[in-house]
Amino acid sequence: MSADKKWAMVIDLQKCIGCDACTVACKAENRTPPGVTYNIVITEERGTFPSVTRVHVPRPCMQCDRPPCVQVCPVKATYKMENGITAIDYDRCIGCRYCIISCPYGARYFDFGLDYSQEMVGCNEVQAPEYGVDRGKREKGKSPIGNVRKCTFCYHRLLRGEEPACVEVCPGDARYFGDLNDPESVVSKLAASPRAFVLKEEMGTKPRVIYLK
Amino acid sequence: MKNSERLTKAWYGVLVLLMALGGWAIIERIRVGLVATNLTSETTWGAWVAFYIFFVGLSVGTFLLSTMFYVFKIEHYEKIGRDALLVSIISMVVALCFILLDLGRMERFWHTFRYWNFTSMLAWEVRFYVIYIGLLIAELYLSMRQDLIRVAKGTGWQAALARFLTFGSTDLSEESKKRDHKWLKILGSIGIPIAIFGVLGGEGMLFAGVKARPFWNSGLLPVILVVSALVASIALLLVFYVIRTKLMGREVDKEMVKSLAGLLAFFLLIEAGMEFFEFFVGAYGLQDTELATIETIFQGPFSWLFWGIQIFLGVVVPLFIFFNPRLKESVNAITLAAILVVIGILGVRFNIVVPPLIVPVLQGLPWGYYYPSPVEWLSSLGIVAFGLFLYTVAIKALPIDTVEELREGK
Numbered sequence: 001m002s003a004d005k006k007w008a009m010v011i012d013l014q015k016c017i018g019c020d021a022c023t024v025a026c027k028a029e030n031r032t033p034p035g036v037t038y039n040i041v042i043t044e045e046r047g048t049f050p051s052v053t054r055v056h057v058p059r060p061c062m063q064c065d066r067p068p069c070v071q072v073c074p075v076k077a078t079y080k081m082e083n084g085i086t087a088i089d090y091d092r093c094i095g096c097r098y099c100i101i102s103c104p105y106g107a108r109y110f111d112f113g114l115d116y117s118q119e120m121v122g123c124n125e126v127q128a129p130e131y132g133v134d135r136g137k138r139e140k141g142k143s144p145i146g147n148v149r150k151c152t153f154c155y156h157r158l159l160r161g162e163e164p165a166c167v168e169v170c171p172g173d174a175r176y177f178g179d180l181n182d183p184e185s186v187v188s189k190l191a192a193s194p195r196a197f198v199l200k201e202e203m204g205t206k207p208r209v210i211y212l213k
Numbered sequence: 214m215k216n217s218e219r220l221t222k223a224w225y226g227v228l229v230l231l232m233a234l235g236g237w238a239i240i241e242r243i244r245v246g247l248v249a250t251n252l253t254s255e256t257t258w259g260a261w262v263a264f265y266i267f268f269v270g271l272s273v274g275t276f277l278l279s280t281m282f283y284v285f286k287i288e289h290y291e292k293i294g295r296d297a298l299l300v301s302i303i304s305m306v307v308a309l310c311f312i313l314l315d316l317g318r319m320e321r322f323w324h325t326f327r328y329w330n331f332t333s334m335l336a337w338e339v340r341f342y343v344i345y346i347g348l349l350i351a352e353l354y355l356s357m358r359q360d361l362i363r364v365a366k367g368t369g370w371q372a373a374l375a376r377f378l379t380f381g382s383t384d385l386s387e388e389s390k391k392r393d394h395k396w397l398k399i400l401g402s403i404g405i406p407i408a409i410f411g412v413l414g415g416e417g418m419l420f421a422g423v424k425a426r427p428f429w430n431s432g433l434l435p436v437i438l439v440v441s442a443l444v445a446s447i448a449l450l451l452v453f454y455v456i457r458t459k460l461m462g463r464e465v466d467k468e469m470v471k472s473l474a475g476l477l478a479f480f481l482l483i484e485a486g487m488e489f490f491e492f493f494v495g496a497y498g499l500q501d502t503e504l505a506t507i508e509t510i511f512q513g514p515f516s517w518l519f520w521g522i523q524i525f526l527g528v529v530v531p532l533f534i535f536f537n538p539r540l541k542e543s544v545n546a547i548t549l550a551a552i553l554v555v556i557g558i559l560g561v562r563f564n565i566v567v568p569p570l571i572v573p574v575l576q577g578l579p580w581g582y583y584y585p586s587p588v589e590w591l592s593s594l595g596i597v598a599f600g601l602f603l604y605t606v607a608i609k610a611l612p613i614d615t616v617e618e619l620r621e622g623k
């Protein structure tokens with residue numbers, strides 16, 4: 001994968017049916033513990049009776065180009081990768097949670113060390129190789145427990161040439177993933193559409209997740 | 214004397230008990246991690262952070278007071294100047310204990326020195342703390358040096374400690390006294406801006422710089438932090454002075470207490486005024502998150518903290534005492550008012566940290582909820598007791614009161 005790729009995601013809200021398949025796929029792919037959900041779908045009701053509609057807004061990490069989480073991290077454990085993804089170095093993060101506080105999208109979660117051992121046998125046997133690092137079993141006292149976690153755009157899947165799990169699973173085909181550096185890519189074209197907008201633009205965070213009205 | 218000995222024993226007993234409970238809670242926290250708290254990914258800072266900023270504020274406040282006494286030679290207050298420095302150092306120790314406990318990975322605290330993110334307020338804070346604590350210790354040492362030498366001439370463990378601390382120096386000349394005072398002045402003048410802008414201003418920026426939380430994102434917040442820190446510090450020094458003097462069976466300097474109370478009332482009024490505008494400007498903007506945060510403070514499940522503790526006990530009652538012609542003459546009433554003020558400022562700190570973390574940053578995200586867990590309560594009590602323990606030992610071991618006074622006392 002060449003370094004000049006700048007990953008981005010486009011989510012078409014007209015196509016999102018609010019099924020939460022992305023949320024589930026993300027949990028399965030990243031094997032996130034209870035209380036850590038890299039992706040969620042926010043459902044809003046708009047309008048007053050009788051003309052009411054529901055809008056579903058999936059919310060991964062926006063991989064902001066001007067990320068407040070990176071700005072505030074005291075130890076540079078959170079940083080921007082060349083490819084546009086905001087990464088967390090689990091071996092450096094001290095767990096101060098300042099980044100959680102400063103993220104305008106609530107995209108960050110603290111790993112309290114909980115797991116699904118009540119519900120599932122062998123849930124701690126493997127972990128997702130997030131950021132391409134294989135950490136083996138999930139064990140007490142070992143990172144990422146005690147660290148902050150968030151959506152990685154499934155960087156470990158990108159390394160294998162696959163799309164993020166949420167994009168792959170979406171039954172409404174509402175999610176597009178690609179390279180914003182390539183003007184011919186689908187995401188580049190969609191990002192230029194008049195329907196395109198980003199969440200909380202006034203925050204000046206320059207998100208790499210772009211929505212279509 | 215018998216009586217005071219029994220009192221001392223009881224005091225140590227209480228402190229040791231609290232420290233033991235706190236120790237258990239801290240071990241529990243280390244064993245299971247942050248699940249021992251009631252923190253969540255939504256309300257991710259809680260009691261420990263509130264106590265942390267409370268004690269950083271207390272440290273800076275007491276330091277500012279003591280340097281003002283030295284730099285401006287306010288003889289009137291010099292009696293408590295050294296005490297203030299001691300409280301300042303111990304507050305900083307306590308504050309750092311709190312924030313260490315709050316780290317998800319405590320064992321990596323040294324990363325904050327090893328890696329430096331220039332844009333992070335927290336990274337700057339840590340560095341300012343080091344400089345600041347060094348400065349505090351140097352100041353306390355210089356202000357005590359003469360008396361240490363005097364103590365060193367005596368016998369007993371205090372004298373031995375003093376001999377060790379003075380490195381055998383016996384220079385009591387006028388010249389050396391002048392030199393000490395000159396250095397105190399220099400350190401004080403460097404220290405004041407570091408304390409205001411670095412330590413406490415940075416502390417304010419820690420919150421005010423977070424644009425994702427509109428309630429914090431205000432230029433007034435760091436200023437409020439500084440002023441309310443001064444309020445809490447004056448109040449606490451007053452309380453310590455009165456209690457200590459009474460316990461030692463000495464006479465309370467009523468005039469000083471009264472003028473301290475005047476200073477306290479003055480800063481309390483300024484602080485209340487600032488808070489008023491902070492809320493007014495915030496609410497007037499009609500921004501959703503800001504309004505929701507203010508509503509949480511005014512009407513949420515912990516509104517009693519705001520109305521009952523922060524406003525009624527922390528401002529209304531003390532001001533009533535300070536302005537009531539009869540009560541303002543009574544040292545006991547003033548002391549009570551000062552204690553209430555300190556509790557009120559603690560409420561202020563909780564209300565700065567927690568409510569903005571209850572309201573979700575995006576509509577549709579879950580609301581937070583937070584009430585400290587038993588482990589958080591006990592560990593906090595334990596750490597505060599530890600601070601009081603250090604204070605008690607230090608005033609025994611070091612010549613915190615000027616020596617003449619000690620002689621009088623004995």
Ligand code: SF4
Pocket residue numbers: 060061062063064067068069070086102103104105106107108150205
């Ligand atoms: S959405 Fe939040 S966590 Fe993700 S890059 Fe932006 S500020 Fe950081």
Ligand code: SF4
Pocket residue numbers: 072073074075076077078088092093094095096097098099100147148
């Ligand atoms: S929790 Fe970790 S990633 Fe977040 S600001 Fe603190 S050190 Fe950085």
